Amino acid sequence: MSAVRTPAKHFAPLAIGAPEPYRALPVRIERMIHFVPPHNEKIRSKIKDIARQVDVVLGNLEDAIPAGDKEAARQGFIQLARETDFGGTGLWVRINCLNSPWMLDDVIEIVREAGNKVDVIMLPKVEGPWDIHYLDQLLAQLEAKHAVTRPILIHAILETAEGVKNVEAIAAASPRMHGMSLGPADLSASRGMKTTRVGGGHPDYAVLSDAGAAAGAGRARAQQDLWHYTIGRMVDACLAYGLKPFYGPFGDFSDPAGCEAQFRNAFIQGCLGAWSLHPSQIDIAKRVFSPDVNEVAFAKRILEAMPDGTGAVMIDGKMQDDATWKQAKVIVDLARLVAEKDPERAEAYGFRS
Structure with missing residues (x-):
């Protein structure tokens, strides 16, 4: 028995009065998803300038926001959403994960107060299609209640082993799906990987040239890409269902060359953009995810x-x-x-x- 809706019902709104789902994603350039902490008043005061520099502004409510600042971050996001004209720049929000004490209020209050401004909700730690189904239904009910005129899309973060295992089912879960991002830090913990790095490679994950070819000169060593397999699976799942794949964060702001190399690997594999966590990464993402002139x-x-x-x-x-x-x-x-x-x-x- 199929676990997905029949084709006739796939694009039907899940609540009376909710907007019809998109049959094709809106065409937008999204080279970088720039994360901002909305509880920071200094950052909020710069949002208009930031929006002119980036393709997507994302208000982060989840990781990196202390528990005591969660509600302030939510209210700060609502404020910047209501007060800012983003023009052609996308406005996203990363809500708290489904099992957190903040998630439900995140969605209810943001859709009520700023539902017609938000393009995409990023959902952390997605483990299977059931997570998407829940948020899909909740968004439809809230869109209907608050007269939201266009569907708010869902972007899933792959950051658990179970999520990667179920990546195709997640991609197929809803017409509300926008795409997926790789979440390397939580994913490495979920898998028991032996690294504390946020994105990028690891010097011990390498291959050596053949022992017989060294001829006394020492064996050449080449560092490998820890995320090649997962990005490949994510790209295939996304493109099979018309979604957008993204690389996630690169946490070492002191290593722009490493960041650019990781972003470029993802771009060549099919990713359309990456997260920028620091202003210095905006231009890197623009350079990498814009096609070469030649x-x-x-x-x-x-x-x-x-x-x-x-x-x-x-x-x-x-x-x-x-x-x-x-x-x-x-x-x-x-x-x-x-x-x-x-x-x-x-x-x-x-x-x-």
């Missing part, structure tokens, strides 16, 4: 040489066919989205007259 120029040449996406052509001695046409279209479509938000890159991509 790659965009070459992709445009492929599309121009194969206008209908069929056949095969030679460009610079390399054969291009319908498969590479699809790859080129992904790059050019992303570049167009970036260009709408970023005038400098629009000029570099040749999309501005």
Whole structure:
């Protein structure tokens, strides 16, 4: 017996008077999800300036907010949501996890006071589709009660072994699903991994060159990516269901090169963005998750040489066919989205007259 709704009911609102779910996600550029602590009045006073620099502003109510500041963070988020015109910048909130004493009030008060401003609710520690079903139904009831005119989306954080095991079922759980982020710190604890780092690699997770090839010069050592497997699973699940995959946090603010390398690995694997926890990571995310200028120029040449996406052509001695046409279209479509938000890159991509 199927555990999912039938196709006829999949896109039906879960409460009378709630807005109809999206049949396709809104098209937005989301290179970085920039975390802010809403209880911090100094940060709140800078929200308008921050919103102009980033693609998504996220009010964080969960980890890194002390228990005594939870309610102040919630009220601070409601205040900044109501008082700020975010324009084309997304507004998200990370609520507390489902088994916490703050989660229910987070959702009830935020939807009541700012439901028409919030684009996405980020849900921590998602373990299976049942978690999504609960929040899905609750949001529909609150949207109906408070006359919210567009559906608030759900973004799941993968940060437990059970969540990774159930990643496809989570992706399929609701038309309200926006995407998923990797949560490496909690996930490493859940798995019993031997690292205290928040994202990034570990010097002891490495491979050595073959012993016979060393020839007395010492064996070359190459550090491996701890998160390659999980990101691959997450990307496949998200793209199979039309969702957006994201890398999560990189906690070492003193290592911009390491941050950029980790973000770039995730970008090449298919992630559309990452979390920025510090202002210095905003430009790193912009650089990494915006297509390279030369790659965009070459992709445009492929599309121009194969206008209908069929056949095969030679460009610079390399054969291009319908498969590479699809790859080129992904790059050019992303570049167009970036260009709408970023005038400098629009000029570099040749999309501005």
